[in-house]
Amino acid sequence: MNHGKPDPHVSRPRKRRAHLIFNPVAGQGNAEARLFVLQDILHPHFDLTIELTEPDIPVEAMAQEAIAPGVDAIFAAGGDGTISGVAHALIGTSIPLGVIPLGTANAFGAALGIPANLEAACQVVIEGHHQWVDTACCNGRTLILLAGIGFEAEMAERASREAKDRLGALAYLWAGLQQLQDQEEFQVSFCLDGQGSDLMAKAITIANAAPSTSVLAHGTGNVIADDGLLDITIAHTENRLEAFNALLQLFRSALTQIPPDRENIIGLRGKHLKIETDPPQKVVLDGEMIGTTPVEITCAPKSLRVFVPLVPEQESNLQKLLELDHAEPGT
Incomplete structure (x- = not known):
């Protein structure tokens, strides 16, 4: 009997490893406060590395450096420019992009149904449902x-x-x-x-x-x-x-x-x-x-894998699969 002590022989699920690229000048509001909220929500679910954008370093280069063996996701917290820069590095890889909209327009997130609310957007990446979407190349960009x-x-x-x-x-x-x-x-x-x-x-x-x-x-x-x-x-x-x-x-x-x-x-x-x-x-x-x-x-x-919310039909189908998975044989 182990009297409630953790069993050292029982393996625990590995925390997903994620890299967060945060643009402190995106949108309106207190950047430090928003970053604190992000850390508070995401840290329990991810082994999280955080990097802030800088004016003299391209976002694409930062995202490229974040791609490493064992990285499960890369999150872009900022406006559409920041998200586009991170997406550039992830195109053609299987690493999913987590979109956390902080900009003025937040058009890419809105196009995919990703909420502009900070907490709700974090919940989308925590749930982990993804979709493959198109991208395009315009004059090499x-x-x-x-x-x-x-x-x-x-x-x-x-x-x-x-x-x-x-x-x-x-x-x-x-x-x-x-x-x-x-x-x-x-x-x-x-x-x-x-x-x-x-x-x-x-x-x-x-x-x-x-x-x-x-x-x-x-x-x-x-x-x-x-x-x-x-x-x-x-x-x-x-x-x-x-x-x-x-x-x-x-x-x-x-x-x-x-x-x-x-x-x-x-x-x-x-x-x-x-x-x-x-x-x-x-x-x-x-x-x-x-x-x-x-x-x-x-x-x-x-060409790009993105975390997106489950739509009601998908949620219903997922629930049915879970019910079947837990059903007794022969029922």
Whole structure:
């Protein structure tokens, strides 16, 4: 009898080994307090190593160094830029990415149903359910969300760091309303899966994954993160009223998942896209300005493993499996 003492011969489950990359300047709020909450929630479940991002060290390099034998997961706590940088290092590996949204928009987390609440997002990685999702390569850079050309790129540049700190997500709306009156049309030559075309546009958005709040991405009605396809939306409007109505139609499409019925909005899907514009247009990639056109984008189907919440149907099926697993033989 061991009188309740631990038996040294009984092996205990190994704690999962995880690496947390934390961006202290992402979003709003007290970074030290948020980091303390993360440690308090995650430490009981993971053998956790924590590393803070630094301005002069690329997030991609930090994540690459974190990949080591025995690492079960890498968590990215920050905005979409931080998450994209960590994802870049994990593409093509079996190491899952834990998304802990701390930024202004948190679009990637929202696209996959990951809650923006800190405690709830931690619970997703603790539960450990994962999904393989697509990524893409845009001019040699990793794309997990979307690339914007024209209107969206100019809007993102207008939404300064100061405005995001002061207004939060409303900074993008304010920037968009300002850009409506200034955006000029441009000539587009594009080739999608070998089929070329020329047209005029004011906005082009190429999406791999997009929440409903990424309004300009929903020209196809439903952006699916694991279908092996890029979703391309091309919009051309003659004046501010047309532009405003087009935005409303795209917002309705994002909510209903029904493609917009407007001649000045084109929705396409494909695997490989080349775009040239005249004059050259600014390009924003996953919230970061990367230069100007031309761009070449290729989808990489199901190349990234991400922790995601169980949907109700999955929870029900999991419960049935657990019940069957514990059922008596012959029942």
